[in-house]
Amino acid sequence: MPSKSSVKATESTETKPLIRKCFSPGEAWSKDEFLDGIYWTRQACSLVSGVGVGLAGYTGFAVITTFITLNFLLSLMYFRSFLGVDIEDFGGQTEGLVPSIGLFVLCWTLFYSAFH
Amino acid sequence: MGESILNALVIVLVSICANLVSEEELTDVDVSGISWIFVYRTDSFKQSKVRLNELNKRLEKEEATLVGLEKRKTQEKKIERYNEDIKKATSQLNGSRFKVNIGISLLLMGVYRLISFIFYGKAVATLPFEPIPYLRGMTHRGLEGDNFRECSFAFIYAMCTMAFKGTLQKALGQSAPRNTYDYMKNMEKDSMFSR
Numbered sequence: 001m002p003s004k005s006s007v008k009a010t011e012s013t014e015t016k017p018l019i020r021k022c023f024s025p026g027e028a029w030s031k032d033e034f035l036d037g038i039y040w041t042r043q044a045c046s047l048v049s050g051v052g053v054g055l056a057g058y059t060g061f062a063v064i065t066t067f068i069t070l071n072f073l074l075s076l077m078y079f080r081s082f083l084g085v086d087i088e089d090f091g092g093q094t095e096g097l098v099p100s101i102g103l104f105v106l107c108w109t110l111f112y113s114a115f116h
Numbered sequence: 117m118g119e120s121i122l123n124a125l126v127i128v129l130v131s132i133c134a135n136l137v138s139e140e141e142l143t144d145v146d147v148s149g150i151s152w153i154f155v156y157r158t159d160s161f162k163q164s165k166v167r168l169n170e171l172n173k174r175l176e177k178e179e180a181t182l183v184g185l186e187k188r189k190t191q192e193k194k195i196e197r198y199n200e201d202i203k204k205a206t207s208q209l210n211g212s213r214f215k216v217n218i219g220i221s222l223l224l225m226g227v228y229r230l231i232s233f234i235f236y237g238k239a240v241a242t243l244p245f246e247p248i249p250y251l252r253g254m255t256h257r258g259l260e261g262d263n264f265r266e267c268s269f270a271f272i273y274a275m276c277t278m279a280f281k282g283t284l285q286k287a288l289g290q291s292a293p294r295n296t297y298d299y300m301k302n303m304e305k306d307s308m309f310s311r
Binding site for chain 1: 120121124125128241242243244245246248267271272274275276277278279280281282283286
């Protein structure tokens with residue numbers, strides 16, 4: 001388990017691109033970087049899952065509620081467990097959640113309509 | 117069904133363009149965002165943003181400093197002063213965007229009216245779920261019949277706005293600073309009934 005780090009970015013000597021940080025456990029994260037990381041992670045998950053669910057042809061309101069729950073929990077677990085970020089220090093657990101729901105429903109609807 | 121999905125894609129495209137024009141500057145194309153022209157590039161906005169960042173750094177530093185009991189009151193007064201300055205800077209920042217936001221709202225209303233004129237009465241997609249009665253006013257707007265799985269332009273446009281508005285701002289780096297005065301967090305302190 002990587003050690004938890006919530007050291008401010010001002011203390012690090014180099015700035016890694018955010019996308020590279022999202023795949024590197026144990027990096028130092030500032031609050032802004034963490035909130036941006038959570039935001040983009042959620043958008044990426046929404047896009048992929050919306051397209052996947054639409055292509056697969058799943059239907060029902062339960063899909064949306066399952067997506068919201070999984071998106072919220074998995075993104076936080078990813079940052080806490082895999083990347084080792086101490087998320088209590090930063091707050092913003094709902095960062096990007098609403099846009100991700102909109103993106104998911106949009107992709108799901110469009111791909112379902114196109115292929116089914 | 118092919119035509120309806122093309123209609124849906126047109127709505128998505130129009131929504132993205134409307135959000136881009138109303139918020140951002142496209143540096144490679146000769147189109148400028150309204151907010152950038154009237155707000156973000158002005159010296160007063162840039163100065164307000166710099167001042168706000170400086171005040172927040174000072175506040176964080178002061179809050180992180182440990183002092184003895186005798187200096188505690190002085191520190192609290194200092195923190196309160198910083199909070200007041202941050203509140204003023206936030207109001208200034210928001211004020212400069214107020215008039216432009218009115219213009220942007222009118223523009224987006226115009227875009228919505230245009231889409232409504234073109235796609236009213238047409239089903240542009242099929243919903244993969246049965247919408248709850250509360251949502252049917254939006255998902256089934258202008259459509260005839262009882263097949264509530266048919267989706268109208270309004271729902272697609274709403275989802276586009278929900279999905280793209282904030283994301284485009286972030287992607288092009290033009291969102292407002294995160295460290296503005298948090299009115300919700302300081303509601304109790306600012307209340308006229310507080311001591």
